[in-house]
Amino acid sequence: MTGTRQLDLLVIGGTSFVGRAAVAEALRRGHRVTTFNRGRTGPDVPGVRAVRGDRTDAGALAELARHTFDAVLDPGGQVPADVLAAARALRASAPFYAFVSSAAVYRDWTALPWTETASIHEGTADDDGPPDLFTLGPRKSGCERAVFETYGSDAALVVRPGLVVGPHDNVGMLPWWLSRIHLGGTVLAPGDPEQPLQLVDARDVAAFVVDRVEAALGGVFNTMPSVPRTTIGEYLDLCVAATGSAARLVWVPDEVLLEHGAGPWNELPFWLPTAANPAAAWPVDATAARVAGMRCRPPEETVRDTWAWMQTAAPTTGALDHGIGADKEDRILRAYT
Ligand SMILES: NC(=O)c1ccc[n+]([C@@H]2O[C@H](COP(=O)([O-])OP(=O)(O)OC[C@H]3O[C@@H](n4cnc5c(N)ncnc54)[C@H](OP(=O)(O)O)[C@@H]3O)[C@@H](O)[C@H]2O)c1
Structure with a gap:
């Protein structure tokens, strides 16, 4: 443990890249991790309690909500309505929700570099269109809205990476x-x-997310080196x-x-x-994350x-x-x- 008490964390997904890194980091720090996924994308990180299910299935979410958790980590959500459903289902069982969004939410290429207050795509919290790389910006914006509408700004963390690299790159x-x-x-x-x-290493995004989850500190952060570093x-x-x-x-x-x-x-x-x-x-200003303790390993x-x-x-x-x-x-x- 790193000085914090052992947490019970629920990770929706957690078997591919950023989510996988978050699971590995949480386990490394001694937390208990439950992952919830369909078992299709990859094997779970050894040491988790794996629950099989589909996040679009209301019954499966209700079943998850019968347990209590200290926080939900949602690294891979891309459909706002699914994120909204998960946040609503789990609100009473988990007091904190961490969501991995994307710098793709920013839209104004005349106001660079982007800070967290730059204008973002309009997204709606109940948008249920299928995941689509070409509408990632509005979709992630809708997901963010779903999380904040349900959890409020103090109990919700949103991180916005740019291009992510590192082991398990997907x-x-x-x-x-x-x-x-x-x-x-x-x-x-x-x-x-x-x-x-x-570029940002998935493991550095993961460490920052777990830091904030341990401290139950919400907010919105660009998560990459504060300026281009290579x-x-x-x-x-x-x-x-x-x-x-x-x-x-x-x-x-x-x-x-x-x-x-x-x-x-x-x-x-x-x-x-x-x-x-x-x-x-790479016009993103990620000073806020650095000031909040994010560290980025050397390229x-x-x-x-x-x-x-x-x-x-x-x-x-x-x-x-x-x-x-x-x-x-x-x-x-x-x-x-
Ligand atoms: N890579 C980049 O450069 C980059 C840049 C900016 C932002 N991001 C964001 O970072 C995040 C990275 O996500 P990741 O893939 O690394 O997360 P991950 O949590 O490691 O993997 C995605 C997980 O979602 C699960 N999943 C998918 N559909 C599901 C469903 N219907 N029900 C339950 N589980 C489901 C998958 O498992 P099953 O398929 O087995 O269910 C898998 O475990 C994404 O949100 C992405 O938009 C990435």
Whole structure:
């Protein structure tokens, strides 16, 4: 234990990435953790009390609510109506609700960097549309509203990560770069190596959430390094070092990539051409979380640990397909070099 009493925590989900890291962190600190999921996405972290069920099933939520918990952690909610139903069902059984939202809730690209008070997408608490990556901003905003409407601002924590990386990555961007660089040869490195990156390790988000849950302190926090702390150039160099690869990175300028139809972000992970985002690649101000005690580990630790994890487990398929195909990469490199 870390000085706090042992807590009884309910984690809705907890078997994939950020939720998994939160479960592992809570167990490491000696808390009792109950996870509630369908048993489809992955195995539970050893040491939890696993309850199988579907969060869209009112009966299953009512059954959960027969137990008391010190807090609910909802790392993966994306459908506001489901979050609302869980919050309402559990309000009397658990006095605190922690929700993992996203920096995708912000919408005003003329007011950068975003602080927690920046304007966010309009979301409604009872929106029951299916999870959809392309409406993530309004949906997460609706989820946040559902939590605050039910729990009030003192008993609700909302964290807003940007792009999350680390072991058990279920997005696929860093794993793609590690795999590509491990393959070796000449590697197309996209754009300006000085492009800033403000990535956060899932384990650091998890530690911050568990800190706040232990102290029962609500609030809304951007959860990432307070400012960009690395660049895409440094990050790909870390991938070379972690994999021990003899790959040679060739930096191809934005205009050449765009001329050849290369796709930012998904096709060439982490790449945001200046033309697509002239203000800043990662325009989020996360000072409040730092002041509240959030610590972010060095990028080299994240890259090294992610590579180590990839040696032991089949990486989870990302929500989107990432990575440029070998033929296209080769074609662009030939045209450029
Ligand atoms: N990755 C990023 O870059 C990024 C950036 C910003 C924000 N975020 C947010 O961070 C969160 C990350 O979530 P995560 O996947 O890491 O959480 P997680 O808790 O580790 O995994 C998601 C869990 O939800 C469970 N689940 C899904 N549908 C369910 C249902 N109907 N009933 C019960 N359980 C269900 C899954 O288990 P079963 O399928 O077995 O039920 C799984 O355990 C997301 O909210 C995401 O929007 C991520």
